[in-house]
Amino acid sequence: MAELPVLTERLVVRRFEAGDTAAFAAYRSDPEVARYQSWEHPVSEVDAARSVAAFAAADEGAPGWFQYAVALRAGGDLIGDVAVCLHNNRMQAELGFTFARAHQGRGYATEAARCVLDRVFGTGVRRVSAECDARNTASVRLLERLGFGLEGCRRGHTWIKGEWTDDLLFGLLAEDRAHAAERPDRQEIFACRPNLWVSDLTAALRFYADLLGFRVGWRWSDARSCFLDADEPTEPGTALVARDQVQIILTRTAGSHTTRLHLDVHTAAQVDRLCREWRERGADIAEPPFVRPWGMYEMRLQDPDGNVLRVSSPPAR
């Protein structure tokens, strides 16, 4: 196996070092990052230093956990970690990953985990397993992107942060990886992300994030030609917001360019639930849900630029 560090397109995957302690403590202390994980936040500098020292001293090829530090090639900041637990038989392993919130939604976790999986499978490992909290949709999407198959759900299996939670079980075999690249039935176009033109990016983000509960994936500054850190104010440019399976890109552009988005929801009860949730958050539901002449149960609202969001499901039976 080649020595660490390994360079990917945008990242450095390397061993942990003492200088990583502050960044490690910071992202592991973020309640959002710790939400579905076993550790308690905040993570003190002392505990972080102890963990980092243990990671730095671990043997990559030996059975047990090895923690890869992931840093940006540009600037060298530590942005997350990918963990692998090699089984005693050296033919099976477990995978885990944790990334700082400011560096999520940019494909860094995918890029780093692919690099680590290349290394792990490169040593002759034939199966990698992963588990995650069933509510952890970002983790599920990442595992699916990496080619993992869902193998089951252990309902009410883990007691974590005061509640019993469902665990999803995933697996990836060496042969799955080898075949995935050239499978003829592989979906090519697998998602469509509308790009809305908005006159005020800050107002649009407030609407989608604060009122509709979308997560802000990333924000880009046109003037500085860079992604903005979480604590920087929004600047004219582009941003991505996501909720469940839906991603919307918002680009600040002068003038009026309104459009309509159709958001598909599985059941009428979910449309009602979203209507209640968004009203409670202060959104103005321009047209509350009712069954339209074409048979769909639909509500409508408008974003600050006049884009119409049509949220619909089949009617209740």
Ligand SMILES: CC(C)(COP(=O)(O)OP(=O)(O)OC[C@H]1O[C@@H](n2cnc3c(N)ncnc32)[C@H](O)[C@@H]1OP(=O)(O)O)[C@@H](O)C(=O)NCCC(=O)NCCS
């Ligand atoms: C799980 C976790 C690592 C996933 O991180 P992530 O940022 O969503 O994953 P990636 O870095 O691969 O980014 C993928 C997202 O970036 C978007 N993206 C933007 N630019 C991209 C690019 N160049 N390449 C790929 N994806 C890109 C993708 O569309 C995708 O968005 P989506 O998940 O909304 O569909 C992260 O949520 C995390 O650290 N959570 C806290 C710790 C945790 O729960 N760990 C898992 C325990 S099982």
